[in-house]
Amino acid sequence: MLNKELRSGLDFFLKLMALFLFMFFLYEKSYRDNYFNYDSIPYVASAHMLSGNNYIDSHSYAWNLLEKKVDKLIFQDLCCGSEYRRSMFENPEAFQSHLPAYRTKSLYVLIVRVISDVAQIDEYQALKNLTIGSILVMTFLISTLFLQRNLAIYLAIFPILFLVQVIPVARLLTPDALIALTMFLALILLLKNKRDLAYVVLLLAILFRQTNIILLGLILILELKGKNYKKFTTVSALALAIYFINSQFFESIGYWKTYYAGLISMPSTFIDFNPPFNISIIFSTLLGKLKWMLGNAELNRVIALILITFLTSLYYFIKNRAADFNLVILPFLFACSALLTFVMIPFPDFRNYSGYLISSIFSLIYLATNSKN
Secondary structure: OHHHHHHHHHHHHHHHHHHHHHHHHHHHHHOOOOOOOOOHHHHHHHHHHOOOOOHHHHHHHHHHHHHHHOOHHHHHHHHHOOHHHHHHHHOHHHHHHHOHHHHOOHHHHHHHHHHHHHHOOOHHHHHHHHHHHHHHHHHHHHHHHOOOOOHHHHHHHHHHHHHOOHHHHHHOOOOHHHHHHHHHHHHHHHHOOOHHHHHHHHHHHOOOOHHHHHHHHHHOHHHHHOOOHHHHHHHHHHHHHHHHHHHHHOOOOOHHHHHHHHHOOOOOOOOOOOOOOOHHHHHHHHHHHHHHHHOOOOOHHHHHHHHHHHHHHHHHHHHHOOOOHHHHOHHHHHHHHHHHHHHHOOOOOOHHHHHHHHHHHHHHHHHHOOOOO
8 A cells, every 4th residue: 555655656746847847948948048930020019009009109119129129130030031021111001901910819919918018018028928828837737637647648748749849839929829728728628528618718719810710610510419509509600700800800801811921922011912812722732832841851740740630530539439429529620620720721830730739639648548438
Protein backbone atom coordinates (compact mmCIF):
# COMPACT_ATOMS: atom_id res chain seq x y z
CA MET A 1 0.00 0.00 0.00
CA LEU A 2 2.82 2.38 0.93
CA ASN A 3 4.65 1.61 -2.29
CA LYS A 4 1.48 2.32 -4.27
CA GLU A 5 0.95 5.64 -2.49
CA LEU A 6 4.63 6.54 -2.92
CA ARG A 7 4.49 5.72 -6.62
CA SER A 8 1.32 7.75 -7.03
CA GLY A 9 2.90 10.72 -5.24
CA LEU A 10 6.04 10.46 -7.37
CA ASP A 11 3.95 10.36 -10.56
CA PHE A 12 2.07 13.47 -9.48
CA PHE A 13 5.31 15.28 -8.66
CA LEU A 14 6.84 14.38 -12.02
CA LYS A 15 3.72 15.57 -13.82
CA LEU A 16 3.81 18.90 -12.02
CA MET A 17 7.51 19.31 -12.76
CA ALA A 18 7.00 18.53 -16.45
CA LEU A 19 4.18 21.08 -16.63
CA PHE A 20 6.24 23.72 -14.83
CA LEU A 21 9.30 23.21 -17.04
CA PHE A 22 7.26 23.30 -20.24
CA MET A 23 5.37 26.43 -19.24
CA PHE A 24 8.59 28.12 -18.13
CA PHE A 25 10.20 27.30 -21.49
CA LEU A 26 7.08 28.53 -23.26
CA TYR A 27 7.25 31.81 -21.35
CA GLU A 28 10.97 32.23 -22.08
CA LYS A 29 10.66 31.58 -25.81
CA SER A 30 7.40 33.46 -26.35
CA TYR A 31 7.04 36.27 -23.86
CA ARG A 32 10.62 37.17 -23.05
CA ASP A 33 11.60 37.28 -26.74
CA ASN A 34 10.04 40.30 -28.40
CA TYR A 35 8.40 39.53 -31.72
CA PHE A 36 6.22 41.75 -33.90
CA ASN A 37 4.34 40.55 -36.97
CA TYR A 38 2.61 42.82 -39.47
CA ASP A 39 -0.91 41.78 -38.48
CA SER A 40 -0.41 43.29 -35.03
CA ILE A 41 -0.41 46.79 -36.56
CA PRO A 42 -4.00 46.81 -37.91
CA TYR A 43 -5.16 45.04 -34.73
CA VAL A 44 -3.65 47.86 -32.65
CA ALA A 45 -5.26 50.45 -34.93
CA SER A 46 -8.61 48.63 -34.68
CA ALA A 47 -8.39 48.58 -30.87
CA HIS A 48 -7.44 52.27 -30.85
CA MET A 49 -10.55 53.09 -32.88
CA LEU A 50 -12.69 51.61 -30.10
CA SER A 51 -11.57 54.53 -27.95
CA GLY A 52 -13.38 56.89 -30.33
CA ASN A 53 -10.48 57.69 -32.64
CA ASN A 54 -10.89 57.88 -36.41
CA TYR A 55 -8.91 55.74 -38.82
CA ILE A 56 -6.39 58.49 -39.64
CA ASP A 57 -5.47 59.00 -35.99
CA SER A 58 -5.42 55.24 -35.40
CA HIS A 59 -3.17 54.69 -38.42
CA SER A 60 -0.70 57.25 -37.12
CA TYR A 61 -0.91 55.93 -33.56
CA ALA A 62 -0.25 52.27 -34.50
CA TRP A 63 2.76 53.02 -36.69
CA ASN A 64 4.29 55.63 -34.36
CA LEU A 65 3.96 53.35 -31.35
CA LEU A 66 5.51 50.47 -33.29
CA GLU A 67 8.48 52.63 -34.28
CA LYS A 68 9.18 53.28 -30.59
CA LYS A 69 9.05 49.58 -29.72
CA VAL A 70 11.22 47.98 -32.42
CA ASP A 71 14.64 48.60 -33.90
CA LYS A 72 15.07 50.25 -37.29
CA LEU A 73 15.61 47.06 -39.30
CA ILE A 74 12.42 45.43 -38.00
CA PHE A 75 10.42 48.59 -38.54
CA GLN A 76 11.77 48.93 -42.07
CA ASP A 77 10.63 45.39 -42.87
CA LEU A 78 7.17 45.90 -41.36
CA CYS A 79 6.56 49.24 -43.01
CA CYS A 80 8.23 48.74 -46.35
CA GLY A 81 9.04 45.07 -46.92
CA SER A 82 6.62 44.87 -49.85
CA GLU A 83 4.53 47.15 -52.03
CA TYR A 84 1.48 46.27 -49.93
CA ARG A 85 3.17 47.15 -46.63
CA ARG A 86 4.58 50.40 -47.97
CA SER A 87 1.11 51.40 -49.13
CA MET A 88 -0.39 50.55 -45.72
CA PHE A 89 2.30 52.63 -44.03
CA GLU A 90 2.20 55.67 -46.29
CA ASN A 91 -1.49 55.86 -47.19
CA PRO A 92 -4.09 56.01 -44.36
CA GLU A 93 -6.92 55.50 -46.86
CA ALA A 94 -5.32 52.33 -48.21
CA PHE A 95 -4.76 51.16 -44.63
CA GLN A 96 -8.39 51.86 -43.77
CA SER A 97 -9.59 49.94 -46.82
CA HIS A 98 -8.12 46.68 -45.45
CA LEU A 99 -8.96 47.37 -41.80
CA PRO A 100 -12.36 45.58 -41.98
CA ALA A 101 -10.47 42.28 -42.39
CA TYR A 102 -9.16 42.86 -38.87
CA ARG A 103 -12.10 44.68 -37.30
CA THR A 104 -14.40 41.73 -38.08
CA LYS A 105 -12.44 39.87 -35.39
CA SER A 106 -14.50 42.19 -33.22
CA LEU A 107 -14.51 40.34 -29.89
CA TYR A 108 -10.75 39.80 -30.12
CA VAL A 109 -10.21 43.52 -30.76
CA LEU A 110 -12.55 44.39 -27.89
CA ILE A 111 -10.65 42.13 -25.47
CA VAL A 112 -7.39 43.82 -26.51
CA ARG A 113 -9.00 47.21 -25.82
CA VAL A 114 -10.21 46.07 -22.37
CA ILE A 115 -6.82 44.58 -21.40
CA SER A 116 -5.05 47.73 -22.50
CA ASP A 117 -7.40 49.98 -20.51
CA VAL A 118 -7.59 47.86 -17.35
CA ALA A 119 -3.87 47.04 -17.15
CA GLN A 120 -2.80 50.50 -18.34
CA ILE A 121 -0.54 49.10 -21.03
CA ASP A 122 -0.29 49.84 -24.74
CA GLU A 123 -2.15 47.72 -27.26
CA TYR A 124 0.93 45.87 -28.51
CA GLN A 125 1.64 44.73 -24.96
CA ALA A 126 -2.02 43.80 -24.54
CA LEU A 127 -1.80 41.65 -27.69
CA LYS A 128 1.31 39.99 -26.32
CA ASN A 129 -0.23 39.30 -22.90
CA LEU A 130 -3.40 37.91 -24.46
CA THR A 131 -1.47 35.62 -26.80
CA ILE A 132 0.91 34.06 -24.29
CA GLY A 133 -1.81 33.97 -21.64
CA SER A 134 -4.12 32.01 -23.95
CA ILE A 135 -1.47 29.39 -24.69
CA LEU A 136 -0.47 29.05 -21.04
CA VAL A 137 -4.09 28.58 -19.96
CA MET A 138 -4.70 26.09 -22.77
CA THR A 139 -1.58 24.13 -21.76
CA PHE A 140 -2.80 24.03 -18.16
CA LEU A 141 -6.24 22.79 -19.27
CA ILE A 142 -4.66 20.07 -21.39
CA SER A 143 -2.48 18.96 -18.47
CA THR A 144 -5.53 18.90 -16.19
CA LEU A 145 -7.48 16.78 -18.67
CA PHE A 146 -4.70 14.17 -18.70
CA LEU A 147 -3.70 14.40 -15.03
CA GLN A 148 -5.28 11.04 -14.18
CA ARG A 149 -3.71 9.28 -17.15
CA ASN A 150 -0.59 7.11 -17.04
CA LEU A 151 2.66 9.10 -16.57
CA ALA A 152 3.94 8.16 -20.04
CA ILE A 153 0.67 9.36 -21.66
CA TYR A 154 0.79 12.58 -19.63
CA LEU A 155 4.41 13.32 -20.58
CA ALA A 156 3.59 12.73 -24.25
CA ILE A 157 1.38 15.83 -24.35
CA PHE A 158 4.39 18.15 -24.25
CA PRO A 159 6.24 16.92 -27.36
CA ILE A 160 2.86 16.94 -29.12
CA LEU A 161 2.48 20.61 -28.18
CA PHE A 162 5.88 21.27 -29.74
CA LEU A 163 4.77 19.37 -32.85
CA VAL A 164 1.63 21.50 -33.24
CA GLN A 165 3.79 24.63 -32.94
CA VAL A 166 2.41 26.24 -29.80
CA ILE A 167 5.70 28.15 -29.40
CA PRO A 168 5.32 30.09 -32.69
CA VAL A 169 1.59 30.55 -32.09
CA ALA A 170 2.31 31.97 -28.62
CA ARG A 171 4.60 34.57 -30.17
CA LEU A 172 2.24 35.80 -32.89
CA LEU A 173 0.17 38.86 -32.03
CA THR A 174 -2.91 37.43 -33.75
CA PRO A 175 -6.19 35.77 -32.60
CA ASP A 176 -4.86 32.24 -33.20
CA ALA A 177 -3.75 31.57 -29.62
CA LEU A 178 -7.09 32.72 -28.22
CA ILE A 179 -8.93 30.68 -30.86
CA ALA A 180 -6.95 27.57 -29.86
CA LEU A 181 -7.86 28.14 -26.21
CA THR A 182 -11.52 28.75 -27.09
CA MET A 183 -11.74 25.57 -29.15
CA PHE A 184 -10.11 23.48 -26.45
CA LEU A 185 -12.46 24.92 -23.85
CA ALA A 186 -15.39 23.99 -26.10
CA LEU A 187 -13.90 20.50 -26.45
CA ILE A 188 -13.73 20.04 -22.66
CA LEU A 189 -17.36 21.11 -22.34
CA LEU A 190 -18.36 18.66 -25.07
CA LEU A 191 -16.43 15.84 -23.41
CA LYS A 192 -18.25 16.62 -20.15
CA ASN A 193 -21.60 16.59 -22.03
CA LYS A 194 -22.17 20.31 -21.42
CA ARG A 195 -23.10 20.93 -25.00
CA ASP A 196 -25.13 24.12 -24.50
CA LEU A 197 -22.18 25.87 -22.85
CA ALA A 198 -19.95 24.63 -25.67
CA TYR A 199 -22.32 26.26 -28.17
CA VAL A 200 -22.03 29.58 -26.34
CA VAL A 201 -18.23 29.37 -26.54
CA LEU A 202 -18.31 28.46 -30.23
CA LEU A 203 -20.78 31.25 -31.03
CA LEU A 204 -18.36 33.73 -29.45
CA ALA A 205 -15.51 32.16 -31.43
CA ILE A 206 -17.14 33.43 -34.65
CA LEU A 207 -16.18 36.91 -33.44
CA PHE A 208 -12.53 35.83 -33.17
CA ARG A 209 -12.46 34.63 -36.78
CA GLN A 210 -15.53 34.18 -38.92
CA THR A 211 -14.46 30.85 -40.44
CA ASN A 212 -14.91 29.32 -36.97
CA ILE A 213 -18.56 28.98 -37.92
CA ILE A 214 -17.48 25.84 -39.82
CA LEU A 215 -16.70 23.98 -36.58
CA LEU A 216 -19.97 25.00 -34.96
CA GLY A 217 -21.88 23.84 -38.01
CA LEU A 218 -20.23 20.42 -37.84
CA ILE A 219 -20.79 20.06 -34.09
CA LEU A 220 -24.48 20.76 -34.66
CA ILE A 221 -24.64 17.43 -36.52
CA LEU A 222 -24.99 15.94 -33.03
CA GLU A 223 -28.31 17.74 -32.64
CA LEU A 224 -29.57 16.42 -35.96
CA LYS A 225 -28.62 12.88 -35.01
CA GLY A 226 -30.43 13.28 -31.71
CA LYS A 227 -33.45 14.72 -33.57
CA ASN A 228 -33.18 17.94 -31.59
CA TYR A 229 -34.35 19.99 -34.54
CA LYS A 230 -35.42 22.99 -32.47
CA LYS A 231 -32.00 23.40 -30.88
CA PHE A 232 -30.29 22.82 -34.22
CA THR A 233 -32.39 25.55 -35.84
CA THR A 234 -31.97 27.98 -32.93
CA VAL A 235 -28.19 27.69 -32.66
CA SER A 236 -27.79 27.74 -36.45
CA ALA A 237 -29.89 30.90 -36.70
CA LEU A 238 -27.86 32.56 -33.92
CA ALA A 239 -24.59 31.63 -35.62
CA LEU A 240 -25.70 33.00 -38.98
CA ALA A 241 -27.07 36.17 -37.36
CA ILE A 242 -23.78 36.78 -35.51
CA TYR A 243 -21.83 36.11 -38.70
CA PHE A 244 -23.82 38.44 -40.96
CA ILE A 245 -24.43 41.24 -38.44
CA ASN A 246 -20.73 41.31 -37.58
CA SER A 247 -19.81 41.30 -41.29
CA GLN A 248 -22.28 44.07 -42.08
CA PHE A 249 -21.39 46.28 -39.11
CA PHE A 250 -17.64 46.16 -39.79
CA GLU A 251 -18.04 46.15 -43.58
CA SER A 252 -16.27 42.83 -44.16
CA ILE A 253 -14.30 42.66 -47.41
CA GLY A 254 -15.79 39.19 -47.97
CA TYR A 255 -14.55 35.71 -48.82
CA TRP A 256 -13.46 36.25 -52.42
CA LYS A 257 -11.41 39.41 -51.83
CA THR A 258 -9.73 37.74 -48.85
CA TYR A 259 -9.03 34.62 -50.91
CA TYR A 260 -7.69 36.50 -53.92
CA ALA A 261 -5.54 38.91 -51.91
CA GLY A 262 -4.11 36.26 -49.62
CA LEU A 263 -3.46 33.53 -52.18
CA ILE A 264 -3.21 35.04 -55.65
CA SER A 265 -2.22 38.71 -55.67
CA MET A 266 -2.15 41.17 -52.78
CA PRO A 267 -3.19 44.66 -53.95
CA SER A 268 -1.55 47.79 -52.59
CA THR A 269 -5.03 49.06 -51.61
CA PHE A 270 -8.50 47.57 -51.24
CA ILE A 271 -10.15 50.73 -52.51
CA ASP A 272 -12.11 49.67 -55.63
CA PHE A 273 -10.50 46.22 -55.37
CA ASN A 274 -12.89 43.87 -57.14
CA PRO A 275 -11.13 40.81 -58.60
CA PRO A 276 -13.17 38.76 -61.09
CA PHE A 277 -14.57 35.55 -59.65
CA ASN A 278 -13.73 32.28 -61.38
CA ILE A 279 -14.45 28.90 -59.79
CA SER A 280 -11.53 27.33 -61.68
CA ILE A 281 -9.15 29.64 -59.79
CA ILE A 282 -10.19 28.01 -56.51
CA PHE A 283 -9.37 24.51 -57.74
CA SER A 284 -6.12 25.48 -59.46
CA THR A 285 -4.98 27.47 -56.42
CA LEU A 286 -5.80 24.61 -54.04
CA LEU A 287 -3.82 22.13 -56.14
CA GLY A 288 -0.96 24.58 -56.61
CA LYS A 289 -0.69 25.38 -52.89
CA LEU A 290 -0.96 21.71 -52.00
CA LYS A 291 1.83 20.75 -54.39
CA TRP A 292 4.06 23.59 -53.22
CA MET A 293 3.50 22.92 -49.51
CA LEU A 294 4.15 19.19 -49.85
CA GLY A 295 7.52 19.97 -51.42
CA ASN A 296 8.46 22.45 -48.70
CA ALA A 297 10.41 21.04 -45.75
CA GLU A 298 8.66 23.36 -43.27
CA LEU A 299 5.14 23.57 -44.67
CA ASN A 300 4.59 19.90 -45.49
CA ARG A 301 3.96 19.25 -41.79
CA VAL A 302 0.74 21.30 -42.12
CA ILE A 303 -0.64 18.93 -44.77
CA ALA A 304 0.74 15.88 -42.97
CA LEU A 305 -0.84 16.74 -39.62
CA ILE A 306 -4.20 17.63 -41.17
CA LEU A 307 -4.33 14.32 -43.08
CA ILE A 308 -2.95 12.20 -40.21
CA THR A 309 -5.44 13.69 -37.77
CA PHE A 310 -8.34 13.38 -40.22
CA LEU A 311 -7.63 9.75 -41.17
CA THR A 312 -6.75 8.58 -37.65
CA SER A 313 -9.84 10.17 -36.10
CA LEU A 314 -11.99 8.72 -38.89
CA TYR A 315 -10.59 5.22 -38.20
CA TYR A 316 -11.15 5.63 -34.46
CA PHE A 317 -14.72 6.82 -35.00
CA ILE A 318 -15.62 3.94 -37.34
CA LYS A 319 -14.10 1.43 -34.92
CA ASN A 320 -15.74 2.81 -31.76
CA ARG A 321 -18.96 4.51 -32.86
CA ALA A 322 -21.05 1.94 -31.00
CA ALA A 323 -19.50 3.09 -27.70
CA ASP A 324 -20.68 6.71 -27.47
CA PHE A 325 -21.32 8.33 -30.84
CA ASN A 326 -21.46 11.87 -29.43
CA LEU A 327 -17.97 11.57 -27.93
CA VAL A 328 -16.03 9.42 -30.37
CA ILE A 329 -17.02 11.63 -33.31
CA LEU A 330 -15.50 14.76 -31.71
CA PRO A 331 -11.89 14.24 -32.89
CA PHE A 332 -13.19 13.64 -36.40
CA LEU A 333 -15.34 16.80 -36.40
CA PHE A 334 -12.42 18.98 -35.28
CA ALA A 335 -10.19 17.34 -37.91
CA CYS A 336 -12.87 17.92 -40.56
CA SER A 337 -12.93 21.59 -39.60
CA ALA A 338 -9.19 21.86 -40.22
CA LEU A 339 -9.51 20.10 -43.58
CA LEU A 340 -12.50 22.18 -44.73
CA THR A 341 -10.83 25.41 -43.66
CA PHE A 342 -7.76 24.49 -45.68
CA VAL A 343 -9.85 23.59 -48.74
CA MET A 344 -11.78 26.87 -48.53
CA ILE A 345 -8.72 29.09 -48.02
CA PRO A 346 -5.45 27.11 -48.30
CA PHE A 347 -3.19 29.58 -46.51
CA PRO A 348 0.31 28.07 -46.15
CA ASP A 349 0.42 28.89 -42.45
CA PHE A 350 -0.02 26.37 -39.63
CA ARG A 351 -1.56 28.90 -37.24
CA ASN A 352 -4.81 28.96 -39.23
CA TYR A 353 -5.43 25.29 -38.41
CA SER A 354 -3.68 24.89 -35.06
CA GLY A 355 -6.81 25.33 -32.92
CA TYR A 356 -8.70 22.58 -34.76
CA LEU A 357 -5.74 20.20 -34.79
CA ILE A 358 -4.82 20.66 -31.13
CA SER A 359 -8.37 19.84 -30.05
CA SER A 360 -8.65 16.94 -32.48
CA ILE A 361 -5.36 15.34 -31.46
CA PHE A 362 -5.86 15.64 -27.72
CA SER A 363 -9.51 14.56 -27.81
CA LEU A 364 -8.44 11.49 -29.78
CA ILE A 365 -5.72 10.62 -27.25
CA TYR A 366 -8.03 11.32 -24.32
CA LEU A 367 -10.79 9.07 -25.64
CA ALA A 368 -8.43 6.34 -26.86
CA THR A 369 -6.74 6.11 -23.45
CA ASN A 370 -10.00 6.12 -21.50
CA SER A 371 -10.21 2.86 -19.56
CA LYS A 372 -13.95 2.72 -20.27
CA ASN A 373 -13.30 2.36 -24.03
